[in-house]
Every structure is written in C-alpha cells, then in structure tokens.
Amino acid sequence: MSSEPIERRVSYLGDRLKASRCQCCGKEYFEIRDYCSNCGRRSYGKMESIDLFYDKGILELATYINEPTNKFAKLGSFVHGIVSFHGGQIRVPARITDQLICGGKNLDLASLEGREVIPRFRRRYSVGKSDIIPTISLAFTLADEYYPYQEYKVIQPTKDYELPGIVGYGMYSSRFRFKEEAWEHAVPFTDEDSVTAAVEAGKLALIHSGLDSALIGKVYAGSESNPYAVKPIAAKVAQVLKLGKEEGDVQGVDAVDTEFACKAASSMFKDACALVSYPRSGINYAMVIGADNSQAAPRGCPGGELDQFVGYGGAAFIFGKHDVIAEVESWYSCTSDTPDFWRRDGEPHPMHGGRFTGDPAYHKHVRKAASKLMEIQNLKSSDFSYFVPHQPNPTFPIRIAKDLGFKEEQFMPAIQMTKFGNTYSGASLVGLAAVLDIAKPDQRILVTSYGSGAGSDAYVLRTTSQILDKRSRQKVTVKFLADNPFVEYVDYTTFRRLKQGM
Amino acid sequence: MENRPAIVAVGRTKFGEHYGKEPEKLIEEAWLAASNECNIERKHLQACYMSDCFLPITNKLGLEEGFLSELTELHVPMEITRSFSAALMTACHAIQAGIYDTVLVGGIEKMSDRWDKIRDDLMLLDDPWSYYAGGTPESNHELMMRAYIQKHGIKGEELEQLKIALAQVSVKNHANAIKNKYAQFQRKISVDQVINARKYKPLGLYDFAPMSDGATTLVLTSETVANKMTNRPVFVLACGSATDYLNYSARADLSRFYAAELAMKAASQTAKVAPSELQLLELNDQSTMMEMVTLEDIGVCRPGTAWKSIYQSYKNNQLAYDVEGKQVYVNTNGGLKADGNPLGATGGAQIYEIYRQLRGEAEERQVKLPALPKYGAVVEFEGFGTKAYVSILGEKKQ
Numbered sequence: 001m002s003s004e005p006i007e008r009r010v011s012y013l014g015d016r017l018k019a020s021r022c023q024c025c026g027k028e029y030f031e032i033r034d035y036c037s038n039c040g041r042r043s044y045g046k047m048e049s050i051d052l053f054y055d056k057g058i059l060e061l062a063t064y065i066n067e068p069t070n071k072f073a074k075l076g077s078f079v080h081g082i083v084s085f086h087g088g089q090i091r092v093p094a095r096i097t098d099q100l101i102c103g104g105k106n107l108d109l110a111s112l113e114g115r116e117v118i119p120r121f122r123r124r125y126s127v128g129k130s131d132i133i134p135t136i137s138l139a140f141t142l143a144d145e146y147y148p149y150q151e152y153k154v155i156q157p158t159k160d161y162e163l164p165g166i167v168g169y170g171m172y173s174s175r176f177r178f179k180e181e182a183w184e185h186a187v188p189f190t191d192e193d194s195v196t197a198a199v200e201a202g203k204l205a206l207i208h209s210g211l212d213s214a215l216i217g218k219v220y221a222g223s224e225s226n227p228y229a230v231k232p233i234a235a236k237v238a239q240v241l242k243l244g245k246e247e248g249d250v251q252g253v254d255a256v257d258t259e260f261a262c263k264a265a266s267s268m269f270k271d272a273c274a275l276v277s278y279p280r281s282g283i284n285y286a287m288v289i290g291a292d293n294s295q296a297a298p299r300g301c302p303g304g305e306l307d308q309f310v311g312y313g314g315a316a317f318i319f320g321k322h323d324v325i326a327e328v329e330s331w332y333s334c335t336s337d338t339p340d341f342w343r344r345d346g347e348p349h350p351m352h353g354g355r356f357t358g359d360p361a362y363h364k365h366v367r368k369a370a371s372k373l374m375e376i377q378n379l380k381s382s383d384f385s386y387f388v389p390h391q392p393n394p395t396f397p398i399r400i401a402k403d404l405g406f407k408e409e410q411f412m413p414a415i416q417m418t419k420f421g422n423t424y425s426g427a428s429l430v431g432l433a434a435v436l437d438i439a440k441p442d443q444r445i446l447v448t449s450y451g452s453g454a455g456s457d458a459y460v461l462r463t464t465s466q467i468l469d470k471r472s473r474q475k476v477t478v479k480f481l482a483d484n485p486f487v488e489y490v491d492y493t494t495f496r497r498l499k500q501g502m
Numbered sequence: 503m504e505n506r507p508a509i510v511a512v513g514r515t516k517f518g519e520h521y522g523k524e525p526e527k528l529i530e531e532a533w534l535a536a537s538n539e540c541n542i543e544r545k546h547l548q549a550c551y552m553s554d555c556f557l558p559i560t561n562k563l564g565l566e567e568g569f570l571s572e573l574t575e576l577h578v579p580m581e582i583t584r585s586f587s588a589a590l591m592t593a594c595h596a597i598q599a600g601i602y603d604t605v606l607v608g609g610i611e612k613m614s615d616r617w618d619k620i621r622d623d624l625m626l627l628d629d630p631w632s633y634y635a636g637g638t639p640e641s642n643h644e645l646m647m648r649a650y651i652q653k654h655g656i657k658g659e660e661l662e663q664l665k666i667a668l669a670q671v672s673v674k675n676h677a678n679a680i681k682n683k684y685a686q687f688q689r690k691i692s693v694d695q696v697i698n699a700r701k702y703k704p705l706g707l708y709d710f711a712p713m714s715d716g717a718t719t720l721v722l723t724s725e726t727v728a729n730k731m732t733n734r735p736v737f738v739l740a741c742g743s744a745t746d747y748l749n750y751s752a753r754a755d756l757s758r759f760y761a762a763e764l765a766m767k768a769a770s771q772t773a774k775v776a777p778s779e780l781q782l783l784e785l786n787d788q789s790t791m792m793e794m795v796t797l798e799d800i801g802v803c804r805p806g807t808a809w810k811s812i813y814q815s816y817k818n819n820q821l822a823y824d825v826e827g828k829q830v831y832v833n834t835n836g837g838l839k840a841d842g843n844p845l846g847a848t849g850g851a852q853i854y855e856i857y858r859q860l861r862g863e864a865e866e867r868q869v870k871l872p873a874l875p876k877y878g879a880v881v882e883f884e885g886f887g888t889k890a891y892v893s894i895l896g897e898k899k900q
Contacts, residue, residue: 010630010634014631014634030631030749030752060649060756061645061648061649061652061756062645062648063641063644063645063648063703063704064702064703064704065636065638065641066701066703067621067638067640068636068638069621069622069625069633069636069637069638070618070619070621070622071622072636075636078636080635080636080637080638080641080645081645082645082750082751082756091751091752091756092631092635092751093629093631093632093634093635093637093749093750093751094635095635095636103701103702104701104702104703105702107702109648109704110648113648113652124634125634125636134634136634136635138631138634138635139635
C-alpha cells in the first residue's frame with residue numbers, strides 16, 4: 001500500500017533534490033528548511049530555496065551493496081555512497097545507477113571516490129502493482145561516463161519569428177543496448193521507464209534551448225507505455241522540470257498526456273504551434289515529449305514478433321516564436337480506423353496485425369500524409385534536404401522513402417531505429433532530432449510519423465540560422481548517444497530482465 | 503552522583519533464534535533469573551523500565567506496557583524506551599530523584615520473528631533518504647570505514663593490517679563467546695574466514711553482528727536498599743548520553759561517532775573516572791568497524807590508532823588490546839558479534855557482563871588485572887551512532 005501524502009512529499013523534495021540556503025550566513029541544507037540552525041530566529045523567512053537537479057556532485061564515499069533491502073532486490077548489486085555538493089556544504093546518500101555489477105570482482109571503491117557524479121531522475125524502488133510508483137533523483141551516474149554533465153544556462157531570446165517553430169530539443173536513451181544482426185536496441189536500466197525518459201528528454205531540451213522553464217505554458221507527453229493507466233506522465237515532467245511559473249508548490253502550466261500509438265507526440269507539434277501563435281493563449285512556449293519503454297511480449301509468445309525491434313527512449317521539442325531553430329511551415333494529417341496494432345487495457349503487451357501492419361497500415365497512411373502535404377505546398381522530394389520517416393523497423397522507412405522519391409542522403413541520417421530500436425512515440429522524433437543535429441540553416445525537412453490505429457502526421461520544417469548558434473549547447477546529440485563508448489551491451493536474458501524494470 | 507543507584511541482580515536468556523518462544527516467554531525467563539538472584543518478588547517492584555526497538559513491528563505489540571502489566575499482574579508505572587541503556591538511565595534518574603527505591607529494568611527483542619523483512623525494518627533507525635538511496639543496515643558501517651581510511655590516509659601494507667585488525671575484532675569476540683553459555687555463537691573463527699567472507703566488500707558477514715532474539719533484566723535499587731540486600735552491589739556511577747543527526751551523511755565528520763565522545767565525556771565527568779582508567783569495556787560492535795572507531799571516540803585510544811592496538815593483539819595472539827602498554831578488555835562476553843544483538847535487550851547483556859566481571863563471577867571469562875577490575879563501561883548506540891549512551895559501573899568512589 002502506498003502512502004499518498006508521503007509519496008507526494010518525498011518526490012516533491014527528492015525528484016528535484018530541493019535544498020535551502022540561509023541568506024544570513026550562507027549555510028546550506030538538504031531538503032527545505034524554514035530557518036537556519038546557525039542563525040536561529042533571525043533567519044526565519046530568509047531561507048532561499050535552491051535545488052541540486054542541474055548540479056554535479058562528488059562521490060565522497062562508496063561501498064558496494066550485494067544484498068539490498070527487499071525493495072531494491074531487483075537491482076541486484078549496486079554502488080551506494082555519499083555525494084557532496086557545493087564543496088561539501090550539502091551531503092546526501094546516493095545510489096549509483098546504470099551499472100550492471102556481477103560479483104563486484106573488478107570494482108575498486110577507492111577509484112570511484114572523488115569522481116564527479118550527476119543526479120538522475122529514476123524510480124526509487126519496487127512497489128506492488130497497484131501502488132504509486134516512487135521516484136527520486138538520489139540516483140547518480142558518473143559525469144565522465146555515458147551521460148555527461150551539462151550546465152543549464154538561461155539565455156534571453158534575441159530574435160522573433162513570424163512562424164512558430166522548434167526552439168530547442170533533446171533526445172534521451174539509456175546506456176544499455178541489445179545487439180542483433182545489423183541493429184541495436186536501447187534497453188532501459190531497471191530503474192527507468194517511460195516517465196523517467198520523458199523527464200530526461202525534457203531536461204536536455206531545456207538545456208539546449210536555454211529557455212527559462214517557467215516560460216513554458218503547456219507540456220504534452222505522448223507515450224503508449226505509461227506505467228499508469230490513469231495518472232499523467234506530463235504532471236511528473238512539469239513538477240520535476242519546474243515548467244511554468246512556480247506558485248507555491250504547484251506549477252503554473254497546463255500538462256496533458258496524449259495517446260495515439262506511435263504518433264501520440266508528433267500529433268501535438270501542430271497543437272503546440274497553434275497554441276504559441278494564438279495571441280490570447282498567454283503561452284509563449286510549449287513542450288512536446290514522445291517517450292516509450294516500447295512494449296513487446298517475449299519472443300515465442302503472441303505479439304513477440306515486436307520484441308526484435310523494441311527500443312527505449314524519447315525526445316522532447318520546445319515550440320515557440322523566439323530564437324527558433326526550425327520554423328514549422330505547414331502540416332497535414334490523415335486518419336482511418338485501421339486496427340493494425342493494439343493493446344487492450346490491463347494487458348502488458350501489444351498485439352499486431354502481422355503482415356497487415358505494412359501496406360494497408362504504415363505505408364498507406366505515411367504515403368498519404370507525405371504526398372498530400374507536398375502536393376498542397378507544391379513541393380517535390382528534391383526540395384527537401386532531409387526526410388524523416390516514422391521507423392518501426394529497418395525496412396518500412398526505407399521503402400516508403402524510396403517510394404516517395406527520396407534519396408539515401410536525404411533519409412538515411414534520420415534512420416535511428418537501427419541504433420536505439422523502435423522507440424514508439426519517440427521514433428520519428430528521434431529521427432528528427434538526429435537530422436536537426438546536423439542540418440544547416442535554411443534547409444527544408446519533411447517529417448512523417450505514423451500511429452497504429454491508424455494515422456500519420458506530416459510536417460514541413462525549415463531551419464534558421466540560429467540552429468548553428470544553439471548547437472554548441474548540446475553535447476548529448478543523437479550521434480553522441482549512438483556512438484557512446486560507455487554503451488554497455490547485454491544478452492537477451494538481461495535485456496528482458498532490465499526491460500521488466502522494478 | 504548523589505543517592506547512587508545500584509544493580510543488585512541481573513538475568514538474561516540465551517541469545518539466538520528462539521523459534522518456538524513468544525516474546526513474553528523470553529522476558530519471563532530473564533526476570534526469573536534476576537529475581538532468583540536477589541530474592542525479590544514482583545510485588546516489590548515500584549516501576550518497570552523496559553526497552554525494545556521493534557516489538558511493535560515484529561510482533562504487532564504497540565503498547566508493550568499493557569502487555570507487561572498483564573504478564574506480571576502489576577499496575578505500577580511502566581515506561582518503554584528503545585535501548586536498554588536508555589531504560590537504565592531513566593530508571594537511575596528516578597531513583598536519584600528519590601521517587602522509587604526498587605525498579606526493574608529490562609529489554610527484549612524478537613527479530614527472527616520477521617526474518618523476511620527485518621533488514622528493511624532496521625532502516626527505520628536510519629534517515630529515510632538513506633533507505634531511498636538503496637542503503638542497507640550495513641552500508642553506513644562500510645562508508646564510515648572508507649571515511650576512516652581516507653581521513654587517516656591508510657594505504658598499502660597499513661591498509662592490509664587494518665583489514666586484519668578488523669577481522670581480529672570478530673575473531674576475538676567469537677573466542678570470548680565460547681566461554682559464554684548464553685552467547686548466540688559458540689564457535690571459533692579465523693581471521694581468514696572473516697576476510698574471505700568480505701568478498702569484494704569493505705566488510706563482510708563476519709564483520710557484522712547477527713539478528714537475535716533475547717531478553718535481559720536487572721534489578722536496580724537505591725544505595726540504601728542495595729546495602730541491605732548484598733554486600734557487593736555494583737553502582738551505576740554515571741549515565742551519559744548524546745544525540746547526533748539521524749542523517750549520517752549530514753554529520754560534520756563521517757569517520758567517527760561524535761555522540762559517543764560526548765556521552766563518554768558526560769559520564770566520565772560524573773563518575774570521576776577517566777577513560778584511561780577503563781580497562782573493561784563493553785562496546786557496541788554492530789560491526790567490527792564500530793568497535794574499533796568507538797575505542798577512539800570514547801578516548802581510550804588516540805584518533806587513528808585503535809586499529810594498531812588491535813593489530814598488535816593479533817600479532818601477540820592475545821584477546822586483550824594493548825593500549826599504550828595497558829591491557830584493555832573489550833567485549834569479554836563475545837560482543838554483539840558473537841553474544842548476539844537483540845537490539846532492545848543488547849545493552850542488558852553488556853551490563854550483565856560488566857556486573858559479573860566486577861563481582862568476580864565471570865568464571866572462565868574473568869578479567870584479572872591482576873586484581874578484579876574496579877570499573878567497567880558500557881557503550882550502547884541507537885541507530886548508527888545517532889544516540890550514544892555510556893554507563894560507567896563500579897565500586898563507590900569516595
């Protein structure tokens with residue numbers, strides 16, 4: 001059984017690692033304090049609220065845990081220790097995550113001590129199936145490994161645009177991969193899920209945009225693997241990333257989850273654009289996140305065919321009309337009631353229509369959306385520098401791209417599913433992120449997503465000169481994640497175990 | 503200390519796994535032993551001070567006083583504390599204040615009744631954030647060992663000697679427990695066994711005290727009553743206590759127990775017994791590291807040197823530690839490691855041991871300096887050094 005008030009308080013403090021600083025003497029405390037014990041009464045009302053979410057710490061002491069308490073049993077073995085921030089002003093207990101430790105033979109605790117670490121937003125521990133899922137950011141990774149430290153610096157926008165567009169983006173995927181044939185799938189660590197990926201992607205998008213998170217007026221989280229049937233991912237994202245203006249302990253932001261199989265997020269690009277363009281919305285920026293811990297039954301079970309393509313991760317895009325890196329010029333969407341892939345409520349894994357997921361489903365809708373949009377806009381495939389297709393497997397996107405007349409150099413940079421697997425709601429978004437990572441100013445990009453059930457969204461984007469200005473702010477590019485030397489490959493059994501999560 | 507309280511009888515059960523016994527059976531057994539020893543009946547008791555740490559959790563007993571009242575058919579004031587030392591201190595205060603002259607102090611724990619989740623429950627004694635970050639009941643001990651190594655710059659051969667010294671703590675405690683019929687473990691272990699059990703961790707299975715069931719009691723009286731009952735009362739010369747942050751990571755110095763230092767200072771001042779006069783100690787070896795660090799925190803060894811004294815005892819194949827030419831006997835009952843650690847009852851066993859030693863009743867374990875020791879001290883912690891209690895027992899100092 002979960003205690004709802006305790007979960008609220010612990011995640012309110014722990015997801016963001018909230019702390020306090022005395023404005024009289026400068027002493028800092030983990031958690032929120034109303035007064036400083038150095039200064040006593042005179043510090044009352046003078047405690048400044050700070051947090052460690054974007055900070056980096058030092059792993060001061062480390063030990064290795066191979067017999068965890070019951071709720072951590074699924075993690076097996078891990079490193080636990082004490083992390084200090086701000087030169088030792090604040091020290092917190094810590095769990096080092098993203099490490100598969102078997103036996104601990106090669107673990108040198110002394111060599112871990114003194115290393116820089118960064119907080120990661122993760123699941124806290126295992127709970128019962130009907131309980132609230134506890135989260136925390138007392139999970140840390142080594143700053144010089146898979147996920148580097150990046151400063152979050154707020155930069156005032158300088159340029160206004162007539163059309164709305166992308167002002168920042170970020171892609172997140174996990175450190176672990178399962179490799180087979182010519183492709184790899186990203187595998188979440190035990191403490192990851194679609195919610196943690198959504199938060200991480202959003203965090204990276206904020207860092208890239210340099211935007212004050214308080215200016216974001218709406219957040220859409222698209223996923224088909226929300227661990228809850230009822231409880232929005234977007235609310236967690238809004239709280240952890242402090243989207244919208246903070247009013248006491250609530251955020252002045254509208255947050256909503258969307259669902260349409262793999263196009264749950266791409267569908268909202270136009271809504272985000274419309275919202276920031278509507279003069280009376282009072283919203284200047286909107287964030288769209290697509291993230292999934294892509295579900296599939298194990299091989300050999302019904303629906304298990306999908307298992308050879310599933311991935312993990314997602315991407316977040318911030319839309320607005322200031323300091324735009326890619327304007328959204330136009331869009332077209334189509335929909336039909338085509339049951340090619342579905343998951344009934346309460347079922348852990350989706351089912352799909354086998355051979356009918358191709359021609360009457362994916363190809364029909366993607367072709368329609370792409371060709372119709374080109375027709376409306378009077379554009380040819382050669383007018384685009386890049387084509388980003390939805391990518392559920394390695395063959396569909398290539399076939400549709402060729403059908404539509406695109407050349408390899410136009411679409412291959414977008415094909416990322418061979419590196420991360422099919423990230424479902426994140427799939428076309430990750431492809432787009434990969435293209436934006438390399439695009440030059442004034443280039444056209446055609447993006448098409450596909451959602452089973454079925455429908456497709458097509459967008460025409462045009463990059464601006466600011467795409468180059470912002471590039472240096474993002475170390476964690478799609479290529480960085482794909483070619484990362486710290487990626488760890490796991491076998492099939494480990495892949496399924498990790499995917500099962502906590 | 504005015505109106506000095508005195509211990510006139512002690513009783514205990516064997517520590518270990520009492521699979522077939524309810525908690526009340528254990529406390530009854532311990533009480534009967536003490537009662538027989540001093541010929542006191544239940545009706546003579548004016549109050550009871552009992553300690554348990556987890557009975558509400560392990561045995562769903564939330565109002566232990568009522569349960570004791572029913573068991574004893576007594577309706578006197580009863581209070582519950584978490585540790586035996588806390589119960590003793592409270593009882594001493596009442597006797598010194600002249601409120602009572604004969605009280606029962608007891609402790610009980612039944613940890614094996616919830617073997618399935620006792621390690622999670624033990625995390626109640628730590629900061630919740632430590633639990634949320636995957637901490638275990640053992641992890642802070644290991645982190646403090648790392649902090650100790652860092653602070654004193656111990657490396658190379660010295661580090662290997664430190665590791666042996668910590669193993670020796672456990673080996674010595676097991677050797678002592680062989681001579682204690684109430685001890686949970688009565689078998690000899692070797693330094694190699696302790697070290698091998700660590701595998702790749704700073705500390706291992708043999709560095710930590712076990713989970714135990716058990717009960718302990720003592721009868722505490724005023725000086726006047728004690729003198730009528732026995733010609734060799736053991737006086738409680740002082741009880742000192744201190745408190746530290748629950749959150750270990752937030753403490754100023756991660757390499758030691760500040761609360762132990764403060765508690766010893768308070769007790770030592772009241773008892774007018776300097777730490778250097780103490781050659782008989784019962785320390786709270788929840789881990790071998792804790793026994794070592796406590797020796798320094800209470801001022802028996804200088805900071806950074808306890809492991810050297812312990813290592814020397816290993817080299818000399820001695821059970822006593824050699825501290826600057828003086829023999830110091832620590833945990834002659836086997837300590838928490840081998841005697842057992844039923845939290846609420848543990849301090850009672852420590853006091854039991856000092857009581858026996860001071861009266862020359864410790865049989866094979868008897869410490870001779872060569873005369874009987876005059877004083878003995880008990881250090882008990884609640885949690886990981888969050889609360890420290892130091893009780894100094896001995897003969898009346900004029």
